[in-house]
Amino acid sequence: MNIKTLFFGITTDFAGASELQIVVEENISIKDFKYVLKERFNQLENVNTYAIAVNEAYATDDVIIKTGDVVAVIPPVSGG
Known part of the structure; x- marks a missing residue:
């Protein structure tokens, strides 16, 4: 899908775009989707945490x- x-x-x-269509198997979990993202965009390994x-x-694994x-892939936000 x-x-x-x-x-x-x-x-x-890291993705080279703000919006993409990503093809995954039916009924994939967030945990598995994160794995797909890291395989496709290996620079995500450089982000310690990010929310989905x-x-x-917000969604749990x-x-x-x-x-x-x-x-949505949301990196950590900092500021003051």
């Missing part, structure tokens, strides 16, 4: 991505 994936901050540089959101809600979901 194709997953609309949005990238923010430094992850946009599905349909604008056990959440299953479904057809039509929009996934």
